[in-house]
Amino acid sequence: MNRPMPDRGCLPHALYRAEQVRHLDRIAIEEHGIPGIELMNRAGAVAYRVLRERWPNARRIAVLAGVGNNGGDGYVVARLARASGLGARVLQIGDLDRPRGDAAESLAAYRAVGGAVEPYQGLPRDIDVYVDALLGIGLERPVEGLWAEAIKAINSQSVPVLALDIPSGLHADTGRVMGVAVRATVTVTFIGLKQGLFIGEAADYRGEILFSALEIPAVVYSREILSVRRIDWTQQRRSLPPRSRIAHKGDFGHLLVIGGAPGLSGAVRLAGEAALRSGAGLVTIATHPRHADWLNLGRPELMVTGVERAEDLDPLLERADVVAIGPGLGRSDWGRALWERVRALSIPLVVDADALNLLAETACLGADWILTPHPGEAARLLGVTTAEVERDRLEAARLLCERFGGVVVLKGSGTLVWGSSHRPPAVCGDGNPGMATAGAGDVLTGVIAALRGQGLEAEEAACAGVSLHAAAGDVAARRGERGLIASDIIAALRDLSLT
Incomplete structure (x- = not known):
């Protein structure tokens, strides 16, 4: 897929709450005829291109996937990595029967090219880049159990981390760490910049921020008044x-x-x-x-x-x-x-x-x-x-x-x-x-x-x-x-x- 790369030099100045970004997503799907799986494929393709550009010598990646759409984006990254000849492992947290809709379709597409899904039992060795696709922008309660264990394990490594949409464990609206959060090297975020990436504790967790609108028509954004303005000199x-x-x-x-x-x-x-x-x-x-x-x-x-x-x-x-x-x-x-x-x-x-x-x-x-x-x-x-x-x-x-x-x-x-x-x-x-x-x-x-x-x-x-x-x-x-x-x-x- 030849998707546009995020613009590293010019982030938008409009910031949105998680609920608003979900609304923009629905408008693109329901009123502009862009299938949800297409948006997921675009997000995964953009993320994969960021990975290849930022870490061109990487040969082995591990995608830590949850059961929601964030995990669906991660399956796309893993599928594209396999297609390019990279070693890609998907470490799953959560019941594999739970993914629905677009995430389930993305999982099936990954399996269709021979991709395997392993239950998370600790981080593998000899990984060049971890991809954080565990938790998306809907997180509202503290991270616990195996999810927290996996995030702590990621943070204990010196391996670079690419977070999809938002570092897992970071609240998308307040920038508050919900118990524990991934410390990303790069966060590539989609559709709308989440205000929580610029507020609170986010600066210690987000790493470099890259943004892609996923080719959503500009008219979609006229339906939501930005929640916060990002300012700079x-x-x-x-x-x-x-x-x-x-x-x-x-x-x-x-x-x-x-x-x-x-x-x-x-x-x-x-x-x-x-x-x-x-x-x-x-x-x-x-x-x-x-x-x-x-x-x-x-x-x-x-x-x-x-x-x-x-x-x-x-x-x-x-x-x-x-x-x-x-x-x-x-x-x-x-x-x-x-x-x-x-x-x-x-x-x-x-x-x-x-x-x-x-x-x-x-x-x-x-x-x-x-x-x-x-x-x-x-x-x-x-x-x-x-x-x-x-x-x-x-x-x-x-x-x-x-x-x-x-x-x-x-x-x-x-x-x-x-x-x-x-x-x-x-x-x-x-x-x-x-x-x-x-x-x-x-x-x-x-x-x-x-x-x-x-x-x-x-x-x-x-x-x-x-x-x-x-x-x-x-x-x-x-x-x-x-x-x-x-x-x-x-x-x-x-x-x-x-x-």
Whole structure:
């Protein structure tokens, strides 16, 4: 079969829930006359071509097959491997009398060319590639028994793994590991990108993601509104138009950054410098008088004012277009007074760090603010545990937006942006573990606030800021993830935000 290969360089930006992908599949079958077995054959053919391209020297493969359509895709891969002269073994988990419909037809086609099916009794030796065709996108309960045993055995090997549609054990909607999940080298997914591949724990299990629509007509996709938007800087940089040749600094926003209690001055410095590198016209830092005199040494472009009392903020607030509050704010009487002075303002706000912790103590609704919690701060805001937030990050972001208003940026692997508009939430799949470092969140605060000050609406600024920050982190990580510091992210911002 000469099926198109997945496009490695350009994944779709539309993400769907498992139920929506099943609906798209039904529309293709029932309304566009594409037999289900044909879609299964296309999926298996695409997966087999990925296997041959990615591992051209592989001679022995083992397909671990379940009893549903995911297993049916696996039978196609095994059949095509046999036809090409490769050694292919199918290790079956589940009753072979259970496959129905297309999966049963695919199994029969594999047997018709002499393919044997072995009950799973452990992984064979001398295998070059494992194909994960155990569990598909319908998984809703923890993986147990022989299924869990097989997944653990796969993960204990150093052999590459090709997962079909989704790594077995990963929840297709939340990215949650259902007890145990396959750690894939490559996941080739079909018809619609599953949102769970970009959320939660997925980044540790999905490997490289490849996508094929299986030649389904484009009109099919008009029947489902995407559930989540995938965002990246290549797409989001369009939010920043070219600058006028007669522009002046006042055209690009005056940002006021509030924070920096004694001993915590670095956070506001990082936020302020990140804002400058993201194009803010003017940046003023309002901080504790103890270090105000020397905070901008080495970065004289930052204006710094010491504030002893909350009232000292008033003249600074009058000149500001956007306020970012929280980096290094602390929860002493000083920090609390500044937060109380700012939280009821009608000026656009970016709220981070200890300002979020203070908001959790005295919850209120905001119309024009962007909240940027990490999972621990989100848990305090919602009155739940961090584990509960991570169990369903999308639901946590939705609840935060519902309870506090404005736009919510839930940081972490697969940072989410949930706004109060009618647009679907967004997830950023860029970024890397090197960004798990002190000050990276303060940099993000400065980036988002700078973009807000340059005229972007709140949700637009949040999406663009998250994407720019992640892209800068990936540039910084080219020299290695371990040892990356927040200032490295700042250094990469300028070359990315060229407009």
